[in-house]
Amino acid sequence: MIELTRVTKRYGPVTAVDDLSFTVQPGHVTGFLGPNGAGKTTTMRIILGLDAPTSGTALVCGRRYRQVVRPLRLLGSLLDATAVHGGRSAYDHLLSVAASNGIGRGRVTQVLELTGMDPVADRRIREFSLGMKQRLGIAAALLGDPPVLMFDEPVNGLDADGVRWIRLLLRKLAADGRTVFVSSHLMSEMAQTADHLVVIGRGKLLADTPADRLTAAGLPGAVLVRSPQAGELTGLLTARGATVKVTSDGGLAVTGLAAPVIADLAAAGGISVHELVPRSPSLEEAYLDLTGASTEYHAVSPDDHAIRPGDRAEADR
């Protein structure tokens, strides 16, 4: 179990983590979501005792990480797979980390097999691809057979097979009854792995919810309506407080009113409706809606920057 209580971290004028409180429970995979720069990595560094919080406490199974002796037997983590010395072999890297926590050679061989790294154990790490380094980092996290595991963006750099392998591994670790805390900036990734979601933006907690309830808790779904009298219907609906957007194929996306209310209003107004589809937002949309206001770097939509053929000639000159 990981417990954060009112954790704040400031770097000079920048607040990276802002009064963050949540608990990560054992027995399921908890996804830690947020856009780039939301404070996910900083939060994990605070849990690991690498960074000291400006205020608040982070506890792992009720203890401060910095006070734990042989902590790899309590919490295994992978923050940055490239943070290894390239001149060392995979085996020696794991052997040194194992030794630091009184873990034997037998376990090093086990985690090498578990992560499929045994054939390359004697090769130097600088020859490894990012995917292999991720596996090596996961092997190191598993060394102490810890009840709590924490991974920062573990699927980065993995191929499709690797992604599937991580997903299965995370689920298996959670099924063992361990606490599994995994960050990602991709909702699509977490939608397939996590049972529970903690969403942050600009260091603040946005949602702490079972994954299947983020949809329900997040947004009222839009209702897709098609009508030959779309203009009249729009007037009627907006008068009742609904927000109406015209979709690319000429339909109306109505938010703020439930499907039966829309149908009744149309009937009362004598407007024929050809299609009326309540659409619950995907996890992805719920996530974007939650974090949309909190993204640190806003990219301009590609359409706004479309370069017309004439402009390109100008720019080249």
Added chain:
Amino acid sequence: MTAAGIPAGAAPGAALAARARDLLAFEWIKLRSIRSNYITMLAATAVTLGATAVVAHALGATRAHQQSLPITPVTAGFLGYAEYLVLPLSVLAVLQFTAEYSTGLIRTTLAAVPQRWTELAAKIAVVGAAALAIGEVLAFACFFLTQAILSGRHGGLSLDAPGVPGAVLAGGCLVCICALTALGLGAIIRHTAGAITAAVAVIYGVAVLCLALPAPWKADLGRFTIAFAASQVLARHPQHNLFSPAASMLVLFAWPAVTLVAAGLVLSRRDA
């Protein structure tokens, strides 16, 4: 899946010993598993012995017709040694921290051993022991090599001559002292280039500056530097305007002590 690391029933002494063994193994495996560490060491050893032989030959040739030289048979054994062994070993010591910072490995290290003073102590023990072992072996090797070359030209000293064993032992110690000072500077500065520059400045640069100072200041400031203090400790006839050999030995120990305490303070307060 036990949360407790060390068995609950273990006596505190046994637990402490187990932990010390773990941490020494951790640092030792890291030190021995980098190939370039061996290459640097072998190259430094070869160059040190080679330079010592050249100095001894030159000394032997001049002694025949020139009696009062500042270089004695004892110090001759350390000329090649001080230049070519102290520096590479100090660079290796700097790298023990700066390479971990530049690769990011320091975060793995501190996640494995979050008690930062303890981690620093483990590095001090392993780097210090390695530097002391190499230093002593080469100090004796350089002494015997020099005397073997000089003995053919009636200038050699034996190891049991007065003041000689102490000087040779202290010479080996000097490598350890410089390496530990460099280790501390690496932890404080974190960047390899900056830390190596600082180590060279502390070990040689300050002394060279002092040599350029006018008379009273040269000795007054110079006696606090590693190089002046080392020459006092190693000399058979110490200069009387500098600290005594015993006080110079304290100066030598003060450098790594102060640097490493500063390193510990910085390490325990800074985010990794």
